[in-house]
Amino acid sequence: MAFYRRLGDIPPKRHTQHRRPDGGLYYEELVGEEGFSTDSSLLYHRHIPSAIVDSQPWEPPDPATVANHPLKPRHLRLHELVPGEEWKALDVVTGRRLLLGNGDVRISYAVAGTTSPLYRNAIGDECVYVESGTARLETAFGTLHAGPGDYLILPRATTHRWVPTGNEPLRALCIEADSHIAPPKRYLSRYGQLLEHAPYCERDLRGPDGPLVVADEGETEVYVKHRGRGPGGISGTVLTSPHHPFDVVGWDGCLYPYAFNISDYEPITGRIHQPPPAHQVFEGHNFVICNFVPRKVDYHPLAIPVPYYHSNVDSDEVLFYCGGDYEARQGSGIGQGSISLHPGGLPHGPQPGAQERSIGVEFFDELAIMIDTFRPLELGAAAGAAAEDPGYAWTWNVEETGGLRR
Structure with a gap:
């Protein structure tokens, strides 16, 4: 949605020189949707964002599905999926349990107590609803703090990780699209502003704090879910970057992760x-x-x-x-x-x-x-x-x- 934000250190003019204190250039990355024709943001990295030193296969949590046949309504008790204290060893990414899915959307449930790997969904946007528990969602754009009732919208290919906080399990409903997820078009002006009849507005949306710049930790693995020949047309790869991807010193634009609480x-x-x-x-x-x-x-x-x-x-x-x-x-x-x-x-x-x-x-x-x-x-x-x-x-x-x- 076209709601502009700006964080950190950026140059006055896009696509121009932006230099580090030592005189070297920061590396500008455009993150955009639909082939340069809709929302985008510009991120400024300390290191080249496309550099990798290794690529290995990864099998995402079982994406296979079977038909609802014979046809009938169903009731699933999600609190029975993870028994006892098994949740303490699970994370929101690799610990997802697929409930329902088709070629447009996959619905999973996660009960987590440990930090997820760095993760990037290259298939579509994600909408994660926090049922209970708290977490820190760290992204290349900065940090979002999540708690009960929060929707977290993550644009496609956003590198992030989930860090549960507190002593209770983090329970989350994960909605993974094969497309983008946005407010309904009827709520938006032709320029992207939420209109008067919409049940929420820009004041209700929380953007990232940051940007999040970490010390150079050297080679870092990122788990990527992408299109392929696996079950459901989904494959996974672990890409190893020579530097940590959370090296953004500043960004601006209209495409970024955000939070919205259902109470608003x-x-x-x-x-x-x-x-x-x-x-x-x-x-x-x-x-x-x-x-x-x-x-x-x-x-x-x-x-x-x-x-x-x-x-x-x-x-x-x-x-x-x-x-x-x-x-x-x-x-x-x-x-x-x-x-x-x-x-x-x-x-x-x-x-x-x-x-x-x-x-x-x-x-x-x-x-x-x-x-x-x-x-x-x-x-x-x-x-x-x-x-x-x-x-x-x-x-x-x-x-x-x-x-x-x-």
């Missing part, structure tokens, strides 16, 4: 139930990200505040339940740390009895992240029996009295 999202409400696009926060190619936050609900005298049943025929719907009590799913087994998948081809909506219970309710205390995809999602390795609730698909099949229909 101002919900759009109405007299009757608002459709999911009213809750949208970001979008990528062939998918959208929405959030359902604590809010005043429908105030028409005959309103039914929970959603109506719907067949969103072009989408698969994923919901990650990360706080409060999600009204429409009461009685289904859904709880904190759950993910539900409602695939296209099946109507979906509130659990039996939820509509009557919601009548007259004025406020929903719920927190959930929704990802709608416009191509079918397949199941990753982490969506197996250890995490899945096998009874979820049948929880709508009840009589009004509450008895299970056979």
Whole structure:
């Protein structure tokens, strides 16, 4: 998005000499999208950013998926993925567990307690939502401090690492695009400013502190995920640079990682139930990200505040339940740390009895992240029996009295 920032030491004019105290040149790097035709930033390095001394294969966490067949809704309990204190030895990059994916987006979950390797996703942007715990996200642009409720947007090919802080596990939902992730176009002016009807604005976005310049640590490995012939068309390489990549003395531009906390999202409400696009926060190619936050609900005298049943025929719907009590799913087994998948081809909506219970309710205390995809999602390795609730698909099949229909 076209929101200009500037940090550190840069020359007055781009693409001109910028010299070190010893008289040598800093090395200017343009980081830009879509072939020089959209947002970019200029970074000034102490060392040549393209230099490498080694390249070795790396196998990213299992990217293979299988079809959701036979078709059914699913409920995954993410807090069961990492047992005991296993999280202490895991990091947010190599410890990701793939839940769902297609050619446009991959959804993973990480529970981490140790620093990740330096990492660069060369396939697409990443949006990481912090469910709980705290971390320091170190990038070539500087540092972002992350805590519960933070979205971290990382542009494609941003070199970074996750450093958990505190004594609790860092729990994160990782959304990896095959494209860029940005605010919805309808929220933006033709020049890229967030408009008055948008549910957040530039004041709510946190850019990096820095820039982050480290002492010259010599040869440094960077794990790179990129397109290739591996499962899902994904491959990995460990590139070794002769110098640490966090050698940026200054940068400016409109392309950089940033943080946005979900508590700063101002919900759009109405007299009757608002459709999911009213809750949208970001979008990528062939998918959208929405959030359902604590809010005043429908105030028409005959309103039914929970959603109506719907067949969103072009989408698969994923919901990650990360706080409060999600009204429409009461009685289904859904709880904190759950993910539900409602695939296209099946109507979906509130659990039996939820509509009557919601009548007259004025406020929903719920927190959930929704990802709608416009191509079918397949199941990753982490969506197996250890995490899945096998009874979820049948929880709508009840009589009004509450008895299970056979």
